Amino acid sequence: MPAASWLIVVWLSVIGAAIGSFINVVVWRVPRGKSLLEPPSHCPKCGHPIRCYDNVPIFGWVLLGGRCRDCRARISPRYPLVEAACFTSFLVLAILECGLQGVNLPVHREPGDEGIVLIVGRSGRELYGIFLFHQLLWCTLLAGGLIEYDGNRAGWRVYAPALGMAALAGSALPMLYPVPVWNGVEGWYAGMATSAAGLAAGTALGWLLSRWEPPARRNGVWLGLACVGGILGWQAVVGLAALTALWQLAAAVAGRRRVPASLALVVLCFAWLVAWANLVEWMPWLR
Secondary structure, three states: OOHHHHHHHHHHHHHHHHHHHHHHHHHHHHHHOOOOOOOOOEOOOOOOEOOHHHOOOOHHHHHOOOEOOOOOOEOOOHHHHHHHHHHHHHHHHHHHHHHOOOOOOOOEEEEOHHHOEEEEOOOHHHHHHHHHHHHHHHHHHHHHHHHHHOOOOOOHHHHHHHHHHHHHHHHHOHHHOOOOOOOOOOOOOHHHHHHHHHHHHHHHHHHHHHOOOOHHHHHHHHHHHHHHHHHHOHHHHHHHHHHHHHHHHHHHHHOOOOOOHHHHHHHHHHHHHHHHHHHHHHOHHHO
16 A cells, blocks of 8 residues: 555544544443533543543553542553454554455446446545445444443434434435445435345344344344444345344353343454455355
8 A cells, every 4th residue: 555545544543543432432421311522531430530641542541550540440441442443443444445445345346338247446535435434333333232231222322323324325425335235226226225225124134133132232233233234235234134143042052141242243244344345256145
């Protein structure tokens, strides 16, 4: 990759770590019905505001030794781990989707004259849009999964931005969908059909899988798969729903249900995005 591309990748990764810090706020405040903006970040033990130089993602926790500067109360290591996970997600997908021209994305084919199939490249603007679209999905799934891991219900408020963006993109930004609802579809309605079919498939399969979860955890896998469908399409929903069902079955057999299916979906979705092009080559029906 050119040096300029590396600079953009690093910048996006740093933004990802900052978003990880915001996700920590969402996971703590949303289930408690608190504002995401007020008051500013503070120690939950002593209430003292966290200084800006202590609030640097990942490094702030390390420099403080995992304790509040004022009351020395312990700060959970999950905070920097979530920030590091977001940093890694943004780094990997920025390299693949932006720096390497979408090497992880299925090849975009369009019908040509006399039955010839044309392989069309994607512009830089399209690739950055796809990257942001995918990160919106992954960060939404992460927030919902962590909320359910803590034993709280992940409500509509968590998933609404991703669902709303999926509905908007379907009608206004069809280029954000690497895989159409079916081969050969094109025109102004292509994105709308892809988004609608994905939302319908995600809602239906998510509802079925949510029946295997305790009542407090059902929103995560249901709304999570709806977001997957609205952003990645029905093909990804079918594949990820099958993998999630296998995880649920394995967890039930092993007697380990501590980790909700919604959090497992976070890992499975990231793996899907990274390997999407290869999966399509192995299983053409995913195209």
